Amino acid sequence: MTTTTSPWVIATRESRLALWQARHVQALLQQRFGRTVELLGMTTRGDQILDRTLSKVGGKGLFVKELEVALEEGRAHLAVHSLKDVPMDLPAGFLLAAVLEREDPRDAFVSPRYASLEELPPQAVVGTSSLRRMVQLRALRPDLRIEPLRGNLDTRLRKLDEGRYDAIVLAAAGLMRLGLAERIRTRFEPDRMIPAAGQGALGIEIRADQAELRERLAGLVDRPTWLAVHAERAVSRALGGSCSVPLAAHAVWQDGQLRLSTAIGHPERADAPLLKAAVSGPVADTAQAEALGVAAAQQLREQGADGYLQHG
Numbered sequence: 001m002t003t004t005t006s007p008w009v010i011a012t013r014e015s016r017l018a019l020w021q022a023r024h025v026q027a028l029l030q031q032r033f034g035r036t037v038e039l040l041g042m043t044t045r046g047d048q049i050l051d052r053t054l055s056k057v058g059g060k061g062l063f064v065k066e067l068e069v070a071l072e073e074g075r076a077h078l079a080v081h082s083l084k085d086v087p088m089d090l091p092a093g094f095l096l097a098a099v100l101e102r103e104d105p106r107d108a109f110v111s112p113r114y115a116s117l118e119e120l121p122p123q124a125v126v127g128t129s130s131l132r133r134m135v136q137l138r139a140l141r142p143d144l145r146i147e148p149l150r151g152n153l154d155t156r157l158r159k160l161d162e163g164r165y166d167a168i169v170l171a172a173a174g175l176m177r178l179g180l181a182e183r184i185r186t187r188f189e190p191d192r193m194i195p196a197a198g199q200g201a202l203g204i205e206i207r208a209d210q211a212e213l214r215e216r217l218a219g220l221v222d223r224p225t226w227l228a229v230h231a232e233r234a235v236s237r238a239l240g241g242s243c244s245v246p247l248a249a250h251a252v253w254q255d256g257q258l259r260l261s262t263a264i265g266h267p268e269r270a271d272a273p274l275l276k277a278a279v280s281g282p283v284a285d286t287a288q289a290e291a292l293g294v295a296a297a298q299q300l301r302e303q304g305a306d307g308y309l310q311h312g
């Protein structure tokens with residue numbers, strides 16, 4: 001039980017981005033609720049594995065598991081995550097209590113020499129370990145050589161600056177949070193490079209038995225973002241999503257209407273077409289948002305998405 005006097009503790013990973021995000025939520029909670037809020041920094045297995053593509057070693061769950069153990073043991077009350085890194089289905093006993101207003105959801109083109117993807121010379125080397133970015137880059141520019149790129153944001157930028165790549169693609173939101181927005185040469189419009197489900201949004205996870213905390217955090221939910229990310233995450237869930245599947249899902253909710261764009265690529269076969277589906281309709285609650293996500297997944301299936309999934 002939380003009392004009115006004890007501090008709230010936020011469990012967070014210790015990358016510069018994760019700490020920025022945790023401090024952002026810390027400040028918000030202090031301001032809204034007048035509570036003392038402390039941070040508990042932790043290293044996760046996902047942070048330790050830097051040499052392999054994440055999809056090959058167990059996926060998104062690697063970044064959240066240790067934080068959930070801290071919640072379970074009562075060492076922390078909240079865990080702050082990039083929503084993009086949160087598995088579609090949380091383990092029993094945990095829930096997503098709030099999603100904050102989304103920042104820029106777009107992917108960013110970063111290069112010391114070239115201003116945009118179009119300006120890259122033939123066969124240029126582009127760094128990304130995101131299968132989603134890889135399949136969409138391949139569809140836009142089949143000539144490019146796409147090379148793996150892992151590590152936290154600073155590491156990735158350093159590898160670019162060392163000349164190992166002509167350009168790299170990163171989430172705009174992460175760069176902006178770290179004061180690195182000036183590294184962005186162009187932002188991909190979401191219809192050209194569809195973002196990942198949840199990209200740019202922060203999620204707050206708690207134990208499901210923390211009813212009072214849940215109720216308080218509900219006041220932080222940004223409704224347009226909340227509805228959009230429920231649709232996006234439903235696409236992934238409906239396709240049995242893990243990050244070994246190159247799946248993109250991006251939704252915008254405005255004036256009661258949700259527009260959802262999705263794409264799925266083949267994780268191995270470069271000649272397989274990128275499948276796309278877009279749906280829209282009136283949405284007033286998360287159930288309706290998720291139904292739209294399921295409808296988009298169904299459209300991808302009708303185009304043959306199942307044949308892409310078995311390899312994931």
Ligand SMILES: NCc1[nH]cc(CCC(=O)O)c1CC(=O)O
Pocket residue numbers: 082083084085169170171172173174198199200201202
């Ligand atoms: N996969 C790592 C990760 N998780 C969240 C972000 C960026 C911030 C966000 O999307 O909220 C990033 C970096 C990136 O993809 O470039």
